[in-house]
Structures are given as structure tokens and as C-alpha cells.
Amino acid sequence: MRALLQLSSVARRSLAGSVRPLRNIRLVSTTKLFIDGQVVESQATEWIDVIDPATQSIVTRVPQTTAAELEAAASSAQTAFEKWRRTTVGTRQRVMLDLQQLIRDDSENLMRIMVGEQGKVLADARGDVHRGLQVVEAMAGLAPQLMGHRAEVAADMATHTVREPLGVLAGVCPFNFPALIPLWMIPVALATGNTLLLKPSERAPGAAMRLAHLCTQAGVPPGVLNVVHGSRPTVDFLTADQRVKAVSFVGGDRAGRHIFERATAHGQRCQANLGAKNHAVVMPDASREQALAAITGAAFGAAGQRCMALSVAVFVGAAADWIPELAERAARLRVDGGLEPGADLGPLISVQALQRARDLIQTSVEQGAHLALDGRGVRVAKYPRGNFLGPTVVDHVTPAMACYTEEVFAPVLSCVRVASLDEALALVNANRYGNGAAIFTRSGAAAARFQADVGAGQVGVNVAIPVPLPMFSFTGNRGSFLGDTNFYGPGGVAFCTQLKTVTSLWRREDAEEIDHASAVHMPTLH
Missing domain, CATH: 3.40.309.10 (Aldehyde Dehydrogenase; Chain A, domain 2)
Structure with a gap:
């Protein structure tokens, strides 16, 4: 794994994956992976062209992440979870506060990435970023949503609830909102104490990669957010790996049904937003x-x-x-x-x-x-x-x-x-x-x-x-949604967490005080 994650000099230059021309030959850039807090040049043998829909020029090439790279990402996320889950909600809220400011400062860059890859007009790209930014801001005030309940259920006995993270989550994103949909997933998953394997659309990956960079700047530790790429082989890995506890998807009907059926068959939670009319x-x-x-x-x-x-x-x-x-x-x-x-x-x-x-x-x-x-x-x-x-x-x-x-x-x-x-x-x-x-x-x-x-x-x-x-x-229903719990807001927090109930018995007689009088005189030795 260490060899896999070793950065090349090219990979260090940019999360967008710029490659310096060699011998005056113009090379198309490649999109990198983001694994264990590092930008990684994929060893893929299959690549997917990202086409500018206004010009038909190739913007970048996206790797079909290899089996070894997917394993490295999942392992990194699992390892990071054990520490991240134990951070306080205040710590995670602080990261969200820093992240929202970084996104706000970088919004122009994010917008232009989307225009080049997806074809949005600038005004729509601005809305894409800022509607996603609202989810980050909401997660900066997460604490009340994680508070449990307590009740006296019998003499000397009480039950209380604790809302805990699930573990490693996966997110599969569509092409039409390259920043907004990752920002439906990243803040909620991370703020609730989970780690995330994110697969942006292979048609518009740049904004998600930029967000991963901003998350690192905001203090997200290595492995807490990993970004992998590809098409169906990547999806099939995410919806079958036993380390992945839940999968979020936004996209079309066919892919959504495939993901929902496959994820639930492997014991994963799944929320899937599908088509609409x-x-x-x-x-x-x-x-x-x-x-x-x-x-x-x-x-x-x-x-x-x-x-x-x-x-x-x-x-x-x-x-x-x-x-x-x-x-x-x-x-x-x-x-x-x-x-x-x-x-x-x-x-x-x-x-x-x-x-x-x-x-x-x-x-x-x-x-x-x-x-x-x-x-x-x-x-x-x-x-x-x-x-x-x-x-x-x-x-x-x-x-x-x-x-x-x-x-x-x-x-x-x-x-x-x-x-x-x-x-x-x-x-x-x-x-x-x-x-x-x-x-x-x-x-x-x-x-x-x-x-x-x-x-x-x-x-x-x-x-x-x-x-x-x-x-x-976000509360779409009927044929537009598969799953039981919706995206972001209270539904999203519920999806990314599980309730634990604790019942405790502390008998009053066990707390009877024994009289230990305080001695005020000079002690003597016996």
C-alpha cells in the first residue's frame, strides 16, 4: 500500500491533474485519485475521456480505479474511522466552519471547473456551489441533532440513547451537480463521525477533487475522505465491500436501482434519488x-x-x-x-x-x-x-x-x-x-x-x-426515491448514524454513605 500511495512529482502539482508537456507534445491531463490524504496517480489501464460539451475537446481523462487502489482507499477509510469517530462533535463542527469559509473563498475556481467539464453557465455553477455550501454551514451546528434522550424507566433504573456513526460510507454522484451533490454527502458523513469513499461522476470529476483538497486544508485527517473514480466496476466494489456500511446515490433510474438492489443485498443501508417528472x-x-x-x-x-x-x-x-x-x-x-x-x-x-x-x-x-x-x-x-x-x-x-x-x-x-x-x-x-x-x-x-x-x-x-x-x-418519494431515510437535514443525520440505547441500574442502597469524620487534631503514630 505504501508503494501505491507514494506521490510522483507530477501528482504533487495539482489535484486537477495538470501534466507538463513533454518534448513540445501537448498531453491531456489526467484526473488523480485522492487516497489517505494524498493525491495519487492511478495505475489504471482503462481511462474515460471528460468532454467539454461546448467544444467537444477533451478536458481530462478519468481512471477506472484499479482493484488494488480501491482496496487501498477502503482500508484507509476503515483505519481512519477508528480515530475520527472518537473526535468530539465540537471538533468536527470546527472543521465544518473552516471548510465553509474555504469553499466560499474558492467558489470562483469551483465554478470554472464545472463550466469546463459540465457546461454549466456561471450563474448556475454559482448556485451549485452555494446551495451545497448551505449543507456545510448546517453541519457546523450539528450538535443538537446528535443529542439523545433519557428517561427513568424503573426504580433506580434509567435508559438513554446515543447516536453513533456507522463507519465507512460511500457516495456515488451524478454529472449535473458536480459540487452540490458531493456537498450533500461529505459534510453529513464527516460531521457525524463517519469516513467516506466518494465517487464523483466520471463526466465531471474536477469539483469533487477540489473539494477533497479544501477538506484537507480544513483539517480533515488522512483517510477520512477518499475519492475514487470510474464507472460500474467502482460502483460494484463500493456496493459489495463489507467495510462499507451505507451508500448514497443521486442519478438516473437504471443505475439507482442497480445500486440499491446490490447494496441492500450486501447488507448496506442505501438512499437513492432517482428520476423525476x-x-x-x-x-x-x-x-x-x-x-x-x-x-x-x-x-x-x-x-x-x-x-x-x-x-x-x-x-x-x-x-x-x-x-x-x-x-x-x-x-x-x-x-x-x-x-x-x-x-x-x-x-x-x-x-x-x-x-x-x-x-x-x-x-x-x-x-x-x-x-x-x-x-x-x-x-x-x-x-x-x-x-x-x-x-x-x-x-x-x-x-x-x-x-x-x-x-x-x-x-x-x-x-x-x-x-x-x-x-x-x-x-x-x-x-x-x-x-x-x-x-x-x-x-x-x-x-x-x-x-x-x-x-x-x-x-x-x-x-x-x-x-x-x-x-x-430533501424529501422526494414514490418512484423518485429508494430507501427509508432522505438526504441531508434530520433525515441525512439519521441515515449516517445509528441509535444505541443504554439501560443502567444503580441501586440507592449501594450509595449509602459511611461516616468518615474529619480529624482536626494533630495526627499521632501508633
Whole structure:
């Protein structure tokens, strides 16, 4: 293991993995591993190209971590846990306080890493960092959530609870939030006394590597956070190794089901956020300007590549008359490279994702939908090879159409027309997903009815993307979530810890005092 972890001179230069050109030949950088507090040049024989979705250039190459490297990371995490778990909650909170300041100071760097690898526009990358930062800040005040309970249960007998860390945890992250999702996992796992094996997306690994560097600066000891890379072989290791006690996953349905089934089969806890089909119900009495502005941002921001993106707008009655104006608003959004001033949405992650979205749009048109706005013809002169799709509004959609049944994961909004709130609720609840839903209305009665009867886990009233702040938990449900305990907030703390109950008996008679009078005179020898 010592040989494996020995740093090369190249590996020491940067967590981003820059390699100095040799003999004037430009080499593509490689992404490193982060094991036992050190940057490690992988000995992998298989590499995955990270492609800039705006230019198709190779940004870096990600290793398929070898079996020996995965073993080293897991061993490091297990060894580190024995000491880290015994640190005080105050010590771990102090690390979180330092980490939040380091992230804040480094946010510009993190943002630019994400733009280059994932294609986000800067404003969206900023939100990615700062929403994750809120979880770090929440964990800096963790202590009350770890406090147990105590009760007298019988004469001279009491029971109290202790919340303890599980051990080594694993996190598997998606491409669409390269900083936010690692920051759902790292602060909660570490602040509760666990160690973590983190696998960032092989499409956008740079932000996670940078966060590992910042964690070290904040005082996270070697082995407490390890970062490994790769695709299915890495996932299969994490979901089978007996040192790993729990697995967190955010991503698509197929991978999520595989991870959940494999992890639980090996006795691991698992929480898995999967796909989504989020609806916004627009009532005729809603504030027109507010509703259309909110729906436009929620549907097309981040190029639609987020699990809480608004992908279906359900217009009740006369509210359907607003669809042309919605299309006009969407048409004014600027599609461009992530670093370009004024860009509202950037490219999709891959050529394949772009083609899939185009195909779903075309299929829906063939099935009878009407394109109020077609974004397939958008061109960005400066980035002719980019995976760009402009905002697209598909009207007269029915639940049988491809753009409704599939999670498009692109800037595509399906508009469904219904006659009543009852019909709207039936539509939303018939969908298999349950991440989020929203209603736009001025009626308190309609809002109350909606929030009581809708089947989604996160509900917005005149709020298009109702993602809760980390004093709460992310509470997607039904087909959008597998597991029993949600991410971050109280749910995340519960997921990363286990309760221990201690019952003790101290009989009163055992505490009877024996009279030992104090002698005040000069002692004498006998």
C-alpha cells in the first residue's frame, strides 16, 4: 500500500491533474485519485475521456480505479474511522466552519471547473456551489441533532440513547451537480463521525477533487475522505465491500436501482434519488407574471438537467391562454457557452443526450403534440460543435406521449391542458415519480387542497422549485426515491448514524454513605 500511495512529482502539482508537456507534445491531463490524504496517480489501464460539451475537446481523462487502489482507499477509510469517530462533535463542527469559509473563498475556481467539464453557465455553477455550501454551514451546528434522550424507566433504573456513526460510507454522484451533490454527502458523513469513499461522476470529476483538497486544508485527517473514480466496476466494489456500511446515490433510474438492489443485498443501508417528472399546476387565478417567470426559470435553467427541473406545466381552464406568452419568454433566453456574459443556459452534457432529447421531441410531434417553441434549430456561432438545444415548449401534450412518459433531462417543457384542479391532481398523482410538484394560485383553498392531496414529496405553493434548505431534508418519494431515510437535514443525520440505547441500574442502597469524620487534631503514630 505504501508503494501505491507514494506521490510522483507530477501528482504533487495539482489535484486537477495538470501534466507538463513533454518534448513540445501537448498531453491531456489526467484526473488523480485522492487516497489517505494524498493525491495519487492511478495505475489504471482503462481511462474515460471528460468532454467539454461546448467544444467537444477533451478536458481530462478519468481512471477506472484499479482493484488494488480501491482496496487501498477502503482500508484507509476503515483505519481512519477508528480515530475520527472518537473526535468530539465540537471538533468536527470546527472543521465544518473552516471548510465553509474555504469553499466560499474558492467558489470562483469551483465554478470554472464545472463550466469546463459540465457546461454549466456561471450563474448556475454559482448556485451549485452555494446551495451545497448551505449543507456545510448546517453541519457546523450539528450538535443538537446528535443529542439523545433519557428517561427513568424503573426504580433506580434509567435508559438513554446515543447516536453513533456507522463507519465507512460511500457516495456515488451524478454529472449535473458536480459540487452540490458531493456537498450533500461529505459534510453529513464527516460531521457525524463517519469516513467516506466518494465517487464523483466520471463526466465531471474536477469539483469533487477540489473539494477533497479544501477538506484537507480544513483539517480533515488522512483517510477520512477518499475519492475514487470510474464507472460500474467502482460502483460494484463500493456496493459489495463489507467495510462499507451505507451508500448514497443521486442519478438516473437504471443505475439507482442497480445500486440499491446490490447494496441492500450486501447488507448496506442505501438512499437513492432517482428520476423525476415534476409538475406545476397553473390555476386561472394565478398571478400571470409571477407564474410565467417562475416556470420559465424552472423549466429551462441548467438546460433542464436537474432532478427538480420543472418538466410539465398543467394549465387549468383559461390559464392555457398563457402558453404563447410562455413560449415568447422562453425564446428570449440566451443559449451560449457557460463563460459567455449573459448566457442563460449552456449545452447538454453529451452528443447522445442531445440526440435523445431531439428524438423525444420529434416523436411527440408525430404523436400529435404541437411545438409552441422549437429549440432544435439553435446555433451558437462561437461554439459550432456544442451540444446546444434551445428552450422548447411542447403544447397539447397527453400522458401517453413520449415527452411526458420519459424524463427528457433537457430544456423541454411539456404543456398539458385540463379542465379542473381535480383533473390536474389526478394527472400528477398518476405519474410514477414523486420528487416535486407546485401550484400557482391566489386561492388559499386551492393551495391547501393541492398540498394535502398531491403525491409529490416536495410541494411548492407559488414556488416552482421547492427544494428545502438543509435544516429540512430533501424529501422526494414514490418512484423518485429508494430507501427509508432522505438526504441531508434530520433525515441525512439519521441515515449516517445509528441509535444505541443504554439501560443502567444503580441501586440507592449501594450509595449509602459511611461516616468518615474529619480529624482536626494533630495526627499521632501508633
